[in-house]
């Protein structure tokens with residue numbers, strides 16, 4: 001693969017240490033990057049390897065994060081990293097926590113069960129019988145997937161893409177326009193046995209990552225791709241086949257892939273105001289801060305939190 005890259009402002013990359021970082025990150029196998037290198041781009045927040053991951057999906061509602069973080073304080077858990085996305089009416093979040101007193105992972109099974117139970121109570125509140133929600137604890141032993149990759153998986157499992165149905169009243173199901181001007185067009189190439197997937201959307205950082213996540217979640221393998229950006233627009237073209245080799249002609253599968261691609265691209269988009277805050281950490285900071293948002297009638301559509 002050949003990638004032509006600029007920095008986020010569109011400028012040529014000249015910083016030698018950044019170039020070195022990119023090289024090492026691409027060449028290293030998982031976890032193989034030395035510590036200094038990993039810490040180098042300052043704002044990168046990576047959960048600790050020993051943190052317990054609390055993964056939740058539910059209906060979105062005001063105050064959800066504020067309540068979750070208050071419960072975690074009560075349970076003596078320190079949040080080290082947190083990410084949350086909302087899409088349509090759904091919300092997905094991952095909180096990485098460690099023991100607030102001793103640090104390190106929480107391993108006592110009774111305590112873990114208690115954390116699970118308390119979080120379930122918070123998350124399932126305001127859900128009607130039969131409405132979808134989930135709370136899952138992943139201990140460090142299981143190994144952590146990249147946090148944004150995991151958010152995509154959680155939202156996909158939660159079927160948030162269903163909300164992309166009918167974003168655009170007209171059009172056949174194979175050609176769909178998203179709510180945020182994302183167009184997906186899938187053509188089948190019968191002789192060769194693959195699909196040609198065209199995605200046109202606004203260009204932004206991590207677009208390629210988000211698109212490939214959707215293809216991977218639906219078990220498609222890319223064997224040829226062309227990606228180009230022109231001004232604010234990005235055009236992506238993928239030649240894909242299902243992992244097990246067959247390419248179905250079923251309209252429903254093409255339609256599902258279309259919806260999932262739109263969802264994956266829109267999850268990260270927020271029309272809101274971005275607030276960047278850096279402060280001395282203390283017990284209960286997140287819960288206090290998010291309560292202020294809630295009391296002022298603000299809702300959070302995307303969150304990224306790290307501690308150092």
Ligand SMILES: *[C@@H]1O[C@H](CO)[C@@H](O)[C@H](O)[C@H]1NC(C)=O
Pocket residue numbers: 078099100101102103104281282283
């Ligand atoms: C948990 O967080 C509090 C507040 O930031 C801090 O004082 C305490 O040392 C943390 N615990 C551990 C084990 O790092």
